[in-house]
Amino acid sequence: MRAGPAPDHTMPRKPGGDSPLVYRPSTGGRMVRIIDGILLVWVIAWIAIGLAVARDVRNLGTLSDTVVRAGTAVGETGRALHALEGLPFVGDRIARVATQVDTAAAQAVRSGRNSKQSVESLSRLLGVSVAVIPTLPILAMYTPFRISRAREVRAIRRAAVRAQGDPMFEEYLAHRAVENMPYHKLREITPNPWRDLEAGNHTALAEAELRRLGLRRGPTRRGGA
Numbered sequence: 037m038r039a040g041p042a043p044d045h046t047m048p049r050k051p052g053g054d055s056p057l058v059y060r061p062s063t064g065g066r067m068v069r070i071i072d073g074i075l076l077v078w079v080i081a082w083i084a085i086g087l088a089v090a091r092d093v094r095n096l097g098t099l100s101d102t103v104v105r106a107g108t109a110v111g112e113t114g115r116a117l118h119a120l121e122g123l124p125f126v127g128d129r130i131a132r133v134a135t136q137v138d139t140a141a142a143q144a145v146r147s148g149r150n151s152k153q154s155v156e157s158l159s160r161l162l163g164v165s166v167a168v169i170p171t172l173p174i175l176a177m178y179t180p181f182r183i184s185r186a187r188e189v190r191a192i193r194r195a196a197v198r199a200q201g202d203p204m205f206e207e208y209l210a211h212r213a214v215e216n217m218p219y220h221k222l223r224e225i226t227p228n229p230w231r232d233l234e235a236g237n238h239t240a241l242a243e244a245e246l247r248r249l250g251l252r253r254g255p256t257r258r259g260g261a
Contacts, residue, residue, distance in 0.1 A: 037077035065250025068185065075178060083167045090163025093155065107144025114138040189249050209242035217248060
């Protein structure tokens, strides 16, 4: 006599797919996405402004190039004067003037090159500062919240798949609502949320927790559809 099939101790599954719940972004979820978009535009705008500032400041380096060219021209004049040092009577005076011209030309060229390097360094510093100062503090405050919220949503969605309609999942969501939502919001949902928890009335609080996370229940898919 053959033994019958082993009993199935797994939780019964509802017809219509692997998960009894389908989540779609609710008003809260759309608001988070709107904030994401606004923050993205804000960051891109300030990066663009920083690049524009850096470019405009770097263009000031053309003045340094002009100084270098002028110093080079003055140096050519000095070298031309050195060719006249051999003239009688005025040769010594021309030599002194030529030396002074050489010195002025060298100083002009050196000053122009140094100022161009300073302009390039300043353009990078200003560009980074303009892009980072208005955006970094906001990103530093918002990013941890956004990461934490994304992890919360993923955890709830995974729990919903595993729960398969388990009433304990509704109770879990209701307790999360009481723990995470401010008092005045809870009173808008139910006059006495703690009494609802004790009485097992979890639906309203569970729905409120889903809304807080930007989720809502969608229609369950039916088998064979």
